[in-house]
Amino acid sequence: MRPVNLIPPESRTDGRPLRSGPLVYIVIGLLVAALGGVTALVLTENQISDRKDEVAQLRREDAVVSARAQRLAAYTQFQTLREQEVSTVTALADSRFDWERVMRELSLVLPSDVWLTSFDASAASESSTGSSGSSLRSSIAGPALELSGCTVGHDGVAGFITALEDIDGVTRVGVESSDLSEAGSEGGGGESGACQTKSFVAQFKIVVAFDAAPVSSPAVEEPAPASAPVEETSTTTEEG
Secondary structure, three states, X not given: OXXXXXXXXXXXXXXXXXXXXXXXXXXXXXXXXXXHHHHHHHHHHHHHHHHHHHHHHHHHHHHHHHHHHHHHHHHHHHHHHHHHHHHHHHHHHHOOOOHHHHHHHHHHHOOOOEEEXXXXXXXXXXXXXXXXXXXXXXXXXXXXXXXXXXXXXXXXXXXXXXXXXXXOOOOEEXXXXXXXXXXXOOOOOOOOHHHHHOOEEEEEEEXXXXXXXXXXXXXXXXXXXXXXXXXXXXXXXOOO
């Protein structure tokens, strides 16, 4: 039998390739681009969602840690208070000065012809506390004695200075003034009647320094915020 082609003539290709033009490629490109955009959008939204979950988790963890820190704040404040107390006690212990020993040795070396009319002991220079004092005492940062009195003459003052240098811890002795006047005259021995027992007397003001001793600091920080600074020890006696 002879083969019969049942395809309509207008649909026959006669073995030639179809020519659809560039439209098909444009459409395929747009579909691929749309698919890529949708994929990127989905991935971006997933990443944003993951980041939001991480932020929420971090905020919850931060709230837990903050609450724990607040519960432990009392222990931290106690530790800080303890360290301040230890520092204050250590500073006070380092600034202590044995005034009892100094006065005992002074009583042993005091010559029989010397009369003290004023005795002042301070652990720190008066200039550090804002008080006005003698210029000689202000130049000494550490503990010092300020002695006023009278003796039979300048030789007696010199002997007293030598005796003061024998006190343990004394580094220097300074004479602020030494005035020689006749007993009974105005200003001569007026501070004490004992100064009038000799025909001639010398009135003196002497400062004894203990430079090697620890200096007490009035600015030591106290544990309590409203506490006052540590005050220096001061002793004043008068001997007739």
